[in-house]
Amino acid sequence: MAKQSRGEATVERLLSAALEVFATSGQSGFTVQAVTKTSGVSLGSLYHHFGSFNGLAAALYGHCLHETYTAALAPLDRARTARTGIRAFVTTYLRFIRDNPAVARYLHGSAYSSYLAVDADRARGVEPEHFPRVADHLGRWVDSGEIARVPGPLLEVLVVGPVAVAAHRWLAAPEDIDLGQAARVLSERIWASVRAD
Numbered sequence: 001m002a003k004q005s006r007g008e009a010t011v012e013r014l015l016s017a018a019l020e021v022f023a024t025s026g027q028s029g030f031t032v033q034a035v036t037k038t039s040g041v042s043l044g045s046l047y048h049h050f051g052s053f054n055g056l057a058a059a060l061y062g063h064c065l066h067e068t069y070t071a072a073l074a075p076l077d078r079a080r081t082a083r084t085g086i087r088a089f090v091t092t093y094l095r096f097i098r099d100n101p102a103v104a105r106y107l108h109g110s111a112y113s114s115y116l117a118v119d120a121d122r123a124r125g126v127e128p129e130h131f132p133r134v135a136d137h138l139g140r141w142v143d144s145g146e147i148a149r150v151p152g153p154l155l156e157v158l159v160v161g162p163v164a165v166a167a168h169r170w171l172a173a174p175e176d177i178d179l180g181q182a183a184r185v186l187s188e189r190i191w192a193s194v195r196a197d
Contacts, residue, residue: 014049019106032053061106076137090185163182
């Protein structure tokens with residue numbers, strides 16, 4: 001195996017182990033010792049690839065966020081109208097949360113969860129030019145006049161904020177929220193908040 005391939009495999013092993021540790025032990029059990037034990041990767045190798053345990057934690061956040069946004073944004077490219085695009089984003093986002101609880105819990109329960117509805121490229125390991133941004137995908141409907149022309153970061157807050165809070169609430173108290181109902185209600189309310197007058 002080439003050196004680069006070995007390095008990539010080690011990074012993936014550490015990220016997978018870190019997610020497993022957080023999923024089973026929560027924030028309190030999310031330690032460098034637990035991750036190195038679970039992954040079988042040495043502390044030196046972890047530091048070599050991520051600089052620190054905090055660097056690994058941030059990279060895992062970026063990885064989970066990238067997976068979630070990539071899944072949720074995919075239907076936007078197929079949507080014919082802004083309204084159906086918003087509905088597709090909300091529905092797919094919440095479905096991803098339901099189907100990937102370990103990823104969801106890290107996004108909404110880790111020390112990095114405050115980054116969710118702001119500039120996600122602050123999370124280490126995510127290059128800004130490669131990160132899928134909600135505002136970029138909605139740009140064609142901003143240009144056509146279907147969606148209000150507001151600054152990109154604020155557009156992302158309007159669209160992502162409500163579903164992120166719903167997902168967080170569902171993870172904390174699943175009996176309080178029905179995700180199917182949340183998708184139906186939030187898609188219309190979010191659409192009302194972003195559509196052009």
